[in-house]
Amino acid sequence: MSVLPSRQGLSGAEVLDRRESAGGEVVLRRRGGHCEVIVNGCFLMDTVDGRSERLLVRAALDELAAVARPSVLIGGLGVGFSLAHAAAEPRWARIAVAEREAAIIDWHRTGPLGAFSAGALDDPRVEVLHTDLVEYLAGPGERYDALCLDIDNGPDWTVGAENDRLYGPTGLASAAARLNSGGVLAVWSAQPSAAFEQALREAGFTGVRTEEIVVERGVPDVVHLARRA
Secondary structure, three states, rough: OOOOOOOOOOOOOOEEEEEEEOEEEEEEEEEEEEEEEEEHHHHHEEEOHHHHHHHHHHHHHHHOOOOOEEEEEEOOOOHHHHHHHHOOOOOOOOOEEEOHHHHHHHHHHHOOOOOOOHHHHHOOEEEEOOOOOHHOOOOOOOEEEEEEOOOOOOOOOOOHHHHHHHOHHHHHHHHHOOOEEEEEEEEEOOOOOOOHHHHHHOOOOEEEEEEEEEOOOOOEEEEEEEEEO
């Protein structure tokens, strides 16, 4: 990766790399031994606590207990907690991960985030798709038994307005079309959303429920779960 000279910001965070992309500026910072990703000046994710990202994958797999060797699409790569958790589970037969930011993929392959994805990108079951998830789901392609989506901060709190499409009727229809019959949609969110639960039902999903993870800031992270009928 193209590493910038280390420098401390007013926030006490050390800038490791900064890239310009189609979606704007993407910055990797280190703070107190942890990494964090900032997009267009807004905090997006960090490596402090990956419990809810792991729950995203674990809950989807639990819902697929009757499927011997399921497949999963993870969107996006982020700091790697979801992918590493999936790769550690031998039941997954195929693991695809969609990430639109080339910088984030680079930071996993050759940079500091590789410590958190724990070599998962080298797993023969794993395919990294450098693509925009919303566009990928809307296009033609193969189906999966599970979609585990961790895009932006969730349905009610997006940094990039273009990500709003994923959580509306068109995006949910695209997600359903990419699921096998009985397949599971798992969606990470930085806060609970009753409106998104209703949107899932209106899109034809069944078994809609929400699992919460208590975090230090007070509002729990959640995973919304639903099935394609």
